[in-house]
Amino acid sequence: MDETVLEIVKKAVKKLSINIDDPRLKSIIEIPKDRSKGDFAFPCFSLAGTMKMPPHEIAVSLREAIGNPPADFKDVVVEGAYLNFFIDRKKLAINLIKEIEGKKNNFGRSEAGNGKNTMIEFSQPNTHKAFHVGHIRGTAIGESLARISEFSGEKVIRANYSGDTGMHIAKWIWCYRKYHSREKLKNSEKWIASIYVEAVKKIPKLKKAQDEVEEINRKLDSKEDPEINKLWEKTRALSIESWKKIYQELDTHFDVHFFESDVEKRGREIANELIKRKIAKVDEGATIIKFEDENLGTWVLLRKDGTVLYSAKDLALAEMKFNKYKIEKSIYIIGAEQSLHIAQLFRTLELMKFKNADKCRFIPVSEVRLPTGKMSSRTGDNILYSEFMEEMVKFAKKGIKARDKKVSKPELEKRALAISIAAIKYSMLKQSSNRNIIFSKEESFNFEGNTGPYLLYSYARASSIINKSKFLGELLQNFDLDEKEAEMVLKMKEFKNIIEKAHEDLNPSVLANYSYELSKIFNEFYHSSEVLGSQKENFRLHLVKAFSQVLENSLYLLGIKILERM
């Protein structure tokens, strides 16, 4: 529709025999914040220079040049320097509702991506460490971007990447053998995390500990000690098992799960190749790259004892992603504190003349902090996923029981979990990824206002109307749109543009905020307009159904499961 406006303006400008073919004209067309001003607006300020006329006069002459309102438009009005376009809202409502009813779950889907293979790497928990609420952020963003990309016509490969080797494992094993060897190994996230925290605390205090850990790390690397190998294998498997439930609850899955141990060997080879190619060098025993660009500093690939660092492993991983999976785009969703590391990685790929270096994109995700400061799996200053969810579900159950006394037990469990996941995921998605989130428990237990549960509630309200209605006939066209109905239609109309924007910017928060705005308008409508039994029942039912579909699609793209009842 905005393209149509552009055409009209262009034609009018031409009629005034002024030669402007400014490509910027398109971006000038805006949607007024105050919808009573019009559905689209063309501000004439920018033409003032070329046309040598005051903006208001330009608007007036353009209006004259346009003549009768063109098809699909009700009116074109001059206000100050603005040319305001009013579309035929009823016509729009009919067409849009029909389109949504026809396309259903596919409304908003596009083929723009041409089936391009895209790999999205996200979540990346390390074995032998905590999975805390901070991990939810990257996981939620990754899953949502995967869905948005798929909806935009790409073929997405979801990838997880876990550190299952390196110093933190050595520390864990050291601590377990020294203090917990009589305990049975468990697949409990909490237990696993606690041993790591204990190790971090104890090692600096004990004289020989650091050397002992180094020794274990070397043995892990060389695989020479069968007992350590076995312990590593077992505990690694338990860690991985502990994530299964978490990913199931978060409604995400991975097509491939890479581990550092898979790329360690190749990482070392690459590091050595880079020495031969004079890209890297040995300095104080370690293998490093010194970047010409001083802002990229120095990157260490191999430690002086020869063990492989995650830098070299990431090089090997990048290579493997493209070679083995034939991808055309590689997205890294990683903590912002690794920005330098990623810049070094991408720059090295370029230096290596890796042909896909330009197809890698990095989405930095900032920290989830506690009011008291940084959340850390090293120090144990964090909120574990499992503990938090347990509390949240308990809280959600209270609310459900209060409004639905007859709810069955399995239904209660299902709803409480869905509400909790919606709450936590939405709180992570609605905020821009480059901002820190100060995570406060109290606030996450608030289900009112701009929250996940509000969205689910809006959907449930719509469902309730639909379920109570009788057979829904064809959309009759004997209605007049009121303000609230028109607002809903116009908002739903924006859906496609929003997806496009979210996809382009790789930013789900655009879609999250849209979902909220859409729900808000629906709740206003719900309050002011009776549906069942009203004169306009037929139209309003179709409208509610269309809304419910758009919100469902929107929530799907955020990775949030809907509920018919709350």
Added chain:
RNA sequence: GCCUGGGUAACUCAGCCUGGAUAGAGUGCCAGCCUUCUAAGCUGGAAGUCGCAGGUUCAAAUCCUGUCCCGGGCGCCA
């Protein structure tokens, strides 16, 4: 010191890329609304020198420069 993200209402944020019509939400606070499709809702109100100072422009929260404050990073953790 250098690099990087942020500074918008009491609090948490959107808007900034792509400059335009009185700067928007939510929470909290104040005042209302449940015999009517779920009150996890709706309506109204109070609340803002858009960190600060310059500059560009007809027009700056938005672009440029400087500066202050906070977070993160800067060679053998990931």
